[in-house]
Amino acid sequence: MSFQIPGIGPKTESKLQQLNIFSDWQLLYHFPHRYIDFSRVIPISKINLNENCTLSGQIVHLENIYTRSLKSLQKIILKDRSGQVELVWFNQPFLIKNFKIGDSWAFAGTPTLYRGKTTIFSPEYGQYNTGKIIPIYPETKGLTSRWFRKIIGLHFDTLQKNLVDLLPQTLINSYNLLPLKQALQEIHQPQNQKLLAQSRYRLGLDEILSLLTLSRLQKKSWALNKPKFILKSNKTIDSKIKTLISSLPFSLTESQVQAWSEIKPELTSKNKVSNRLLCGDVGSGKTIIALLSTYLTSLNNRQSLVLAPTEILGKQHLKTFQKYLPSTPVYFLSAHQSLPAKIPRNSIIIATHAAIFQKDKFIKNTALLVVDEQHKFGVKQRSFLSQNSPPHTLTMTATPIPRSISLTFFGNLDLSTLKNPPQNRLRIKTFLVPQNKIPACYQWLQKDILKRHSQAFIVCPFIEESESAVTIKSAKKEFEILKNIFPKLKLALIHGKTDIETRNKILENFQKNKINVLVTTPIIEVGIDFPNATTIIIQSADHFGLSQLHQLRGRVGRGALQSYCYLFTESINDSSLKRLEFLSKNSDGFKIAEYDLKTRGPGEVFSTLQHGFPSLKIANLSDIKLIELSQKILTDLEQNYPNFDLEKLVKNQKSLSMVGNHLN
Numbered sequence: 001m002s003f004q005i006p007g008i009g010p011k012t013e014s015k016l017q018q019l020n021i022f023s024d025w026q027l028l029y030h031f032p033h034r035y036i037d038f039s040r041v042i043p044i045s046k047i048n049l050n051e052n053c054t055l056s057g058q059i060v061h062l063e064n065i066y067t068r069s070l071k072s073l074q075k076i077i078l079k080d081r082s083g084q085v086e087l088v089w090f091n092q093p094f095l096i097k098n099f100k101i102g103d104s105w106a107f108a109g110t111p112t113l114y115r116g117k118t119t120i121f122s123p124e125y126g127q128y129n130t131g132k133i134i135p136i137y138p139e140t141k142g143l144t145s146r147w148f149r150k151i152i153g154l155h156f157d158t159l160q161k162n163l164v165d166l167l168p169q170t171l172i173n174s175y176n177l178l179p180l181k182q183a184l185q186e187i188h189q190p191q192n193q194k195l196l197a198q199s200r201y202r203l204g205l206d207e208i209l210s211l212l213t214l215s216r217l218q219k220k221s222w223a224l225n226k227p228k229f230i231l232k233s234n235k236t237i238d239s240k241i242k243t244l245i246s247s248l249p250f251s252l253t254e255s256q257v258q259a260w261s262e263i264k265p266e267l268t269s270k271n272k273v274s275n276r277l278l279c280g281d282v283g284s285g286k287t288i289i290a291l292l293s294t295y296l297t298s299l300n301n302r303q304s305l306v307l308a309p310t311e312i313l314g315k316q317h318l319k320t321f322q323k324y325l326p327s328t329p330v331y332f333l334s335a336h337q338s339l340p341a342k343i344p345r346n347s348i349i350i351a352t353h354a355a356i357f358q359k360d361k362f363i364k365n366t367a368l369l370v371v372d373e374q375h376k377f378g379v380k381q382r383s384f385l386s387q388n389s390p391p392h393t394l395t396m397t398a399t400p401i402p403r404s405i406s407l408t409f410f411g412n413l414d415l416s417t418l419k420n421p422p423q424n425r426l427r428i429k430t431f432l433v434p435q436n437k438i439p440a441c442y443q444w445l446q447k448d449i450l451k452r453h454s455q456a457f458i459v460c461p462f463i464e465e466s467e468s469a470v471t472i473k474s475a476k477k478e479f480e481i482l483k484n485i486f487p488k489l490k491l492a493l494i495h496g497k498t499d500i501e502t503r504n505k506i507l508e509n510f511q512k513n514k515i516n517v518l519v520t521t522p523i524i525e526v527g528i529d530f531p532n533a534t535t536i537i538i539q540s541a542d543h544f545g546l547s548q549l550h551q552l553r554g555r556v557g558r559g560a561l562q563s564y565c566y567l568f569t570e571s572i573n574d575s576s577l578k579r580l581e582f583l584s585k586n587s588d589g590f591k592i593a594e595y596d597l598k599t600r601g602p603g604e605v606f607s608t609l610q611h612g613f614p615s616l617k618i619a620n621l622s623d624i625k626l627i628e629l630s631q632k633i634l635t636d637l638e639q640n641y642p643n644f645d646l647e648k649l650v651k652n653q654k655s656l657s658m659v660g661n662h663l664n
Contacts, residue, residue, distance in 0.1 A: 003027070005155040011142075018140045028159040030148065031187055031203070031617045032135030035196065038108035038124065039132050045082030047111045047118055054108040054131045055085060055120075059101055064093050078107060085111065086119045098125075106130040128153045133190045152188050160184060166648055167633075168641055175633060178202045201626070204619035208408060208630040210653035213646050215411030216634060222412065225273040228389040229367040231300045233268040240299055241292065248288070248324065253420035256285050260292055262416050267296055267368065267392050274392040277410050279401050280418030281589035282554025283425065286396045287320055289418075290370045293394055294321070298328050298346040302367035305391075306350045309372065311336070311500060312507055316529055317350045317372070336500075366391045398554075399547060400589035402597050404624045407631070419590065428557040430565040430584040432541075432577070441566055442485050445535055449489060449516050454561060456535040458482065458519045459552055461543045463495045473539035473568075479519045489516040496523055522548065524555055531559030541567035542576040546596040549580075550589050575599070597622045 003013060004024055021027050041054045057080035065073040074089040074096050087107055089095055099105065108130040109123035124130055128149040137148040152159065165172070165180035172179060178186070178198050186199035245252060252260070259278060266274035280286040294304035306321075308314035311334045321330045329344045333351035343349075345365070369391045395413065406415055433441050445456055460475040479493040492506045492515045509515050513532055518524075522544070536556045541549060549567070557563035567580050579599060586592055619626065637644050 005151070005158050007151060007154075015140055015142050019138060019143070024159050027152070028156075028163075028184060029617070030137060032137050032145075034136045035133050035190065036108075036136065037133045037193070038130055039192070041106075041131050043082040044078070044080050044085050047085065049111055049113060049118070052108070052110050054106055056080065056106045057084075057104070059099055059103050059105060060084070062096055062099055062101060064096055078105070086114075086117050087123050088114075088119055088121050090122070108134070126150075133193070133196065135188060135190075149188075156185065156188065166652060168637075168644065171633065171636060171641070175629070177205070180206075200618055203617075204623070204626060205630055205633070206649075207616050207619040207653065208627055209634060210649050211408050212411055212627075212630050212634050213649045215409070216638075217646060217650065218412035219275075222273065222275050222390075225390055227270065227273050228391055229300075229302050230270055231268050231297060231302065231367060231392075233264065233296070237296065237299045241296060244292070244295060244324065252288070253285060253418070255280075255418040255420040256289060259289050259416040259418060262414070263289065263293060263394065264296065266414070267293060273390060274394065275390075275413055276394055276416055277406075277413040278394055278396045278416050278418070279406070280396070280398060281400050281421070282398060282551060283421060283558060284418035286372075286398070286418060287317065289416075290317075290372075290394065290396065291321060291324060293368060293370065294348045295325060295328065297368040297392075298325075298348060300367070301346045303345060303365045304348045304368040304370065305366045306348065306370040307353050307372060308350065309353055311352055311504065312528060313372065314350050314352050321348055321350065368392045368394070371395045398551065400550075400593040402590065402594045402622075404597070404621050404627050405593075407627050408621060419588075426557065426560075426562050427587055428553055428563045428565050430553065430567065430587075432567045432569070432580045432584050435570065438568060441537070445517075445537070446486050446489060448535065452534070452561060453513065453532075454534040455510065455513060455515070455530065455532050456517045456537065457524060457533060457552075457555055458517060458537045458539065459524070460519070460521060460539045463497060463521055472543050475519055475521050478539060482517065482519060486517060490514065491517045491519060493519045494523065495521040522552060524552070528555055529558055530555070534559070534561045534563040535566070536564075537566045537568060539568050540570070541580055542569045542571040542573070546579055546583050546599075547589070547593045549583055550592050553583075594622075 002023060003016075005027075008016070016022070016027070019030065021030055036052060038052055038054045040052065041056070044055055044057065047053065047055075055078060057078040059076055060079045061075070061077035063075055065075060067073070072091055072093045074092055076087040076096075076099060078085050078087055087109075105125055106127075107120065107123040107125050109120035111118050111120050113119070114121075124134065124146075126146075128134075129146060135145065135149060137145045139145060139148075160181055163181055163184070167177070167180075169179075171177075178195075178201075180202070183199040183202040186195045187203060190196035190199065263274065263276060263278075266272060266276065278286055278289055290306060294306065297304045306314075306317060308317055314332060314334060318330065318332045321328075325348070329347045331339050331343060331347055331349050333339050333349055334355045335352065339349065371393065401410070448454060449456060458478065460473040460478050462472055462474040463476060465474045465477055475493060475495050479491065483491055492510065494503050494506050498506075506515065506518070507528070510518050510533075511530060518533075533556050536553060538544070538549060538552055544552070553565040556565065567584065569576070569580065571577065579596075582595055583592060586595075621627075634646075637646065
């Protein structure tokens with residue numbers, strides 16, 4: 001890939017690559033992220049303060065003004081028949097060389113009152129920047145939105161020269177869609193707001209349609225697989241599974257019973273290889289479903305493989321499986337722990353994602369693969385799922401996934417959902433703590449820990465302090481401060497840079513209640529289970545998405561004692577505070593994820609799922625109507641256009657880096 005249009009030399013090419021733009025094609029698909037409407041062209045006398053406009057006139061005065069601090073100010077007075085206006089820029093001394101007194105120019109901006117005079121600060125100028133709706137692009141140093149507007153405007157015909165609209169014209173007409181060329185023209189050079197909305201709709205549909213097509217193709221491909229090992233369900237096996245369920249110290253929830261009724265028939269099918277996503281809220285009991293699935297496999301004298309993203313979570317699974325399956329061989333494999341030379345055929349192997357691929361001989365004997373937290377499961381590690389005879393696969397995620405997300409990203413998987421929390425579990429009380437109440441909250445926490453012999457987490461977004469985000473708490477600095485605040489308590493610190501052996505030792509001591517307060521970053525977000533931890537304080541809570549806050553909150557409330565979550569923030573932003581208030585009043589992870597999707601957008605909601613997820617430039621994943629229309633169009637293509645090559649839709653988007661690792 002390379003650039004064919006003029007004006008892009010090696011230096012500019014290097015800058016474009018910082019924005020993941022490597023070709024003319026990707027430059028054409030470098031979409032604006034917002035717009036400023038300067039289409040209102042008026043005489044100077046019709047100016048309304050704080051309303052965007054474009055003004056045309058003659059330059060009657062221009063000057064560079066230098067201050068004592070060696071900073072500069074550039075001023076132009078623009079005049080037309082109805083009046084005059086001052087135009088001001090800062091620290092751009094070379095800008096004045098573009099203009100001469102007596103020249104006629106158009107300028108666009110937002111007028112304000114400054115020292116009694118109508119003034120426009122940093123106005124736009126030139127044919128690509130005035131008198132129209134102007135796009136604002138993602139930028140990098142040396143490549144401004146002005147540059148993108150000019151280069152794309154000058155060379156649009158060349159950029160789209162080989163453009164092919166993959167959708168049939170009859171289908172475009174029947175769904176009242178803009179043709180692709182027009183949609184691209186309008187996204188970069190919108191004539192009006194209506195056409196801009198239609199453009200975004202068409203291009204967003206292309207993105208969603210590509211992802212749905214990918215999922216559909218993957219599902220069809222998987223359906224061609226036959227089970228690697230046939231698992232049976234007979235009276236003896238069913239009886240042993242029922243005995244296991246009745247021996248559990250709790251009853252299965254309605255959701256767990258439903259999920260098991262969906263999973264079990266697939267595992268024992270002679271014709272279908274199961275490929276199912278088990279989506280459960282915090283503490284909804286996914287592990288027990290995985291345990292039942294592996295037990296069924298073991299009773300068939302076949303091997304199961306359970307993959308966990310971290311050694312900590314893997315060892316927790318090991319304890320659970322050994323506790324409830326004392327007669328079944330259960331082994332642990334990690335970078336620090338190997339398997340015996342020979343293991344029984346009916347073994348359950350619990351391994352970290354990374355370790356298993358150093359021992360891939362065990363994969364060949366696997367009848368059931370359970371992947372915990374698949375989003376942390378890398379592209380290379382997923383590749384063996386595409387082998388000729390993949391095992392039955394159960395993928396688990398603790399992130400509640402809204403319907404629109406599951407339709408788009410997980411259409412290739414059958415979905416089971418756990419929504420009912422375990423019986424008799426106390427609801428975690430959540431509070432948004434004002435700044436003036438923080439000292440009292442700390443005093444209460446120390447008393448509560450000493451009284452109930454409970455434990456607490458204090459979570460900070462960053463490890464180190466950041467000069468660009470001084471109000472966001474860092475774990476290292478807070479740890480030093482908190483040692484003085486809690487002189488009677490034992491504190492420890494872990495974060496992403498803590499080496500694994502030290503981290504495991506600290507967590508082991510926390511498990512034994514040798515540590516009262518664990519100061520940490522969000523690395524504890526998923527899967528850590530400490531029933532004695534009853535309080536979590538989340539610093540700079542506005543810095544997290546609600547879904548992530550909900551995951552962090554789920555680290556407490558796992559025992560019999562009442563648990564608490566306290567949200568600290570220095571933010572005074574109304575929308576941020578409303579979001580945190582919503583979390584404090586809601587405990588349903590699915591409702592929280594839906595709310596987060598609508599108020600923050602998918603990239604932020606699913607920050608924990610970014611590894612392996614596509615980056616959408618236009619589509620909004622809260623737009624369920626767009627997703628449903630995309631599904632309808634895909635079905636239309638399959639049924640009424642038998643010669644249409646669906647794979648082209650996917651390849652086209654992949655070449656634009658829109659769907660990224662999702663295609664691997």
